[in-house]
Amino acid sequence: MAGDVVKAKFRRGHLVRVVAANLVRCLFRDSARSWGRNFGATAPALGSMTLLLLMAGLVGVTGFALHNLEQQQAEQASLLHVYLRDDASDPDVIALWDRLAADPRVARIAYTNKDKALARAQSVPGLPELANASESNPFPASLDVQVRNINDVGAIDALARQSSIVDPVVPTSYDRGAYQRIQAILFGLAVAGFAFVALLGFVAVTVTMNSIKAAIHSRRDEIAIMQLVGAPRWMVRGPFVVEGAITGGVAGLVAGGVTFGLALAGIAGGSGSFSQFAPGVTAAVAAVAAGVVLGAGLALGSGSSLLSMRRHMES
């Protein structure tokens, strides 16, 4: 074979490993190192993003609690307690039950006797003293009517009041306008919340984009040099996008952590009253909120970097 030129075997596996290693190095290792070296330029973006993500996280958890509160209120408001006279006979009660149950607007009916009514009252904060003050049981038996649509509660109330076995003093729990008032307040809060979140989102995107744009601008020479030595577009853009994602990720991690911590502190510290004012906010919900904030940070950071880099390179 002396004198022959032998072509070396093409090692595809090795080549793939080299290219993969270079991609990882270029996109992640170098980006992480560069992020650390340029921390001073990135710090304003990091600070503003953290603050805005934290606010978004807290507003999100509050919105979730308000939504649950609204649902809870709606459910409670569509439950009509029809209070019965103490001398109502069982056949009369059954007749009223059947009449109400026959109405298609009624979902279900439950009967609460006086003993259960007393027990229920004793579990409500502030009422045990009142319940114990009287020697006899002051709480009436009731038919608890779950109405399908909250708008039909008034009509069912009118139907129930026609019965002679209904307590003449306090016939039902229906309070015309009470639910509407709560609904109006919650609707106002929801609108304000959405407007705030939209404004916050706009501010977050604007501030983040400007901060990242400033950070990119401060490194414009670096970008120009990379282009001049033949770095392809993705190699110029990629590390900046990853750096943006790191900035957003760190901001999201901090904001998500604080959101999670505050929610947990609220759950642990407020116990009963917290679950009353923020129903449905559990540790799992707080964890999901933290995850969403982290994801939003990653998306915001990388997206803003990508847009800023695209504009910078086009200009």
Added chain:
Amino acid sequence: MSHSYGSRQALADVDLGLHPGELTFLVGPSGAGKTTLLKLINREIRPTAGAVWVAGIAAHRLQPSNVAQLRRRVGVVFQDFKLLPRLTALENVAFALQAADLRVSGDEARERSVDALEAVGLGDRGSAFPTQLSGGQQQRVAIARAVVAQPSVLIADEPTGNLDQDTALEIMDLFEDIAAWGTAVLVATHNIEIVTRLQRRVVTLVDGRLVRDQPAGQTGRMAWLATS
């Protein structure tokens, strides 16, 4: 080729060919169009008329997304060195190599970068950051970076403009060596002493027009250049 910046014509009907292994000086007064010509070769700008071919690539037709293909075949040296300040000398050279070709492994990039730095006399300064190097040393690193990927063409825009005369001559020696390896080298300069001393091909631009193309060894004392 021609190029205009708005209504001002920077280059007018310049017809120029560069040959492998040839060192060519591009001279002319300020505003003559030297930098514009270099930018056309490196596809930083496109000609408003005519064509630019670099190592078989039609630079005048290249879309921005494909410019990197051309830049891998063109090494560039600037007056202000343009080194990445946060990378060491070795990393600056290796970056250019791996930016040009992802198939180059880290070990190979390091090895070839060390070779390139040794070729420019800075084999022992690879770990230094640009701010820790003198102007001449930074320009050497920039030259190592420009040639490490073995480009077909090397262009240099006033590479000795920030250097003293002795260092400038050393840098020009490097360009001669690079040309001797087979690369077409085009150096834009105002340094008449170097041009006359080296007696290489000299292309003269005045007001965007190619007014003189003197082959190597026939440049004479170029007294006319000093007054142009």
